[in-house]
Amino acid sequence: MKLISFLGIANYQTANYVWRGQEHTTRFFPDAAAHFLQPVQTLICATPTVQKHANLHELIAQLTEANVAHEIVPIPEGHNEADLWEIFKALTNAVAEGETVAFDVTHSFRSLPFLAFLAVAYLQAAKKVRVERVLYGAWEARDENNHSPVFDLTPFVTLLDWLTATNRFVETGDGQALANLLRAGMPPGIQMRDDLMARTLGHNLKSAAEAIESVSLALRVTRPIEAMQSAAQLAETLAQATPGIQERAKPFQILAERVVTEYGQFAVENPTDEPSLRDGLRRQLQMVEWYIKRRHIVQAATLAREWIVSTLCLRFGEPMFDYTEGRKYVEGALNNAAERRKKAPRTIEPSRCDEPLEALPCAETLSKLWGQMIELRNDIAHVGMKSSPKHAALLKQKVEAMYPQLLELANVLLPSDSE
Known part of the structure; x- marks a missing residue:
């Protein structure tokens, strides 16, 4: 040294x-x-x-x-x-x-x-x-x-580390650096083995690190249900870890509230339960906006497509989490609606959701948007490996332009409970 x-x-x-x-x-x-x-x-x-x-x-x-x-x-x-x-x-x-x-x-x-x-x-x-x-x-x-x-003065040097790691988590969704700092505050293994207080302290810091990693990873791989569950657990876990944070991770004590505020917007404790489905879909739409603001274009486009299908599943009474028994019929109706509006439509395979979709007041807007979504998703999924791929900047622009349309659809398809 x-x-x-x-x-x-x-x-x-x-x-x-x-x-x-x-x-x-x-x-x-x-x-x-x-x-x-x-x-x-x-x-x-x-x-x-x-x-x-x-x-x-x-x-x-x-x-x-x-x-x-x-x-x-x-x-x-x-x-x-x-x-x-x-x-x-x-x-x-x-x-x-x-x-x-x-x-x-x-x-x-x-x-x-x-x-x-x-x-x-x-x-x-x-x-x-x-x-x-x-x-x-x-x-x-x-x-x-x-x-x-x-x-x-060494702990004050780490203020910059904590600030950088927290900013990275809040601004990009990557919580690994923050989780690593929390784990670094854990007492040594021998001390945790022999001392109950040290063991409790270490457990709390580890739980806080795992909660941050869980939310971060779920968002990065576009797992909205898991992200909502993890976000709901995050505030409680950080509250339980407060004694450990106060003793071994003081800088994060001030920054923790910012983390909870940022990810609390996605928190739904049981998002797959029937009473929570509507709220969960609203939170997922917030996730789409969150992705767009952070330029996570692939995740935004992927979630936006699935949000349309999930929202119509709820609207038509189809199983939202069962592709074979529910989602495929909604996707089929969306594909059919987009195909029918082409100048030279191909033969379509009827879906049991065709009629309820066409009866929607927003059927025209929905069909047009779905057609754009198919094109956009295919371009992204094939990573530009074709003769005339769209430039990344154009893909970003198209995803950003879709979000206001999704908000309009939400007003029609997901009216507030008071309406």
């Missing part, structure tokens, strides 16, 4: 720094940090002014005496924006891909702490660097015995 520290020209006072049962007396916290963390190398970021100052010479002498390998990382004074970019570059270049690092921001000054935190986030994402610790030696918080505490 590398330790990256900073040094200034202030008149640092001697303090007895205390961290996790260890103590070390020194003027310079980089010396204490090296004692606590035992890095393979300590990097001291120093401006030209610091490089000439007695502070650096004294710190180097202390590190040398303690047999701590060290290196000076030259950085500019930071008088302008160009300097700040050079400092950022120096910090990120000092670490190789995949390395483990710790940061000490105690003697950093002006904007350096901010740049250090940004460097941490950048290194994690761009170089897959593992950040072991971010420490601050709080000399100003010393007690009457001159014992100065050391603040572990």
Whole structure:
């Protein structure tokens, strides 16, 4: 592990720094940090002014005496924006891909702490660097015995991870990164085996991770029934996991409400039960819009087609979840209606749903939309492997144009309970 520290020209006072049962007396916290963390190398970021100052010479002498390998990382004074970019570059270049690092921001000054935190986030994402610790030696918080505490700022670094993962889940539906962070907060296996509280804590965090994964996966593979069930369980599961989140995943405690709000719109506890079918279809239409807004065009087109069939199954009293006994007759009637309206229709095979479909006030609109849906679905399903495939942008445009028509159909086919 590398330790990256900073040094200034202030008149640092001697303090007895205390961290996790260890103590070390020194003027310079980089010396204490090296004692606590035992890095393979300590990097001291120093401006030209610091490089000439007695502070650096004294710190180097202390590190040398303690047999701590060290290196000076030259950085500019930071008088302008160009300097700040050079400092950022120096910090990120000092670490190789995949390395483990710790940061000490105690003697950093002006904007350096901010740049250090940004460097941490950048290194994690761009170089897959593992950040072991971010420490601050709080000399100003010393007690009457001159014992100065050391603040572990590492959990605050993970705020960016939690924010990024939550945004990814809310904006795209991919909850894997968020689930991984929750699992990372679980106590070690041995601790969970021997300690009931740790076991309960781990179980709650695992349940929260699984609930997020369940909703995420159901949406990504277009499983609306499963998505509605999982969304209904999500709020309850996260509420039960609150003690664990408060203790081991504090940043998510604030973000959890956003997750529940986003996916609560799809929540139906028993979507296949007869009393819930109408509500479930309304939620599925919301899913179509959700997919479109996130540019999940394949899922939007797939669900939109099945939504039309499901809605007519409910309208005609056909089994919604049985293709052989219900859905195939509705699909047959839709195909027939679209075929009849062609200039040169082919021979059609009658369906028992032909008559009720043609009796609908929206039969013309429905037939036209279904014809477009067939063409769109076939183009998507064959992944453009034909002589004249539609461009992706055009497919997106067509799916977006269909959604207002679906809303109009819903007003006719799924009137509110009060109507």
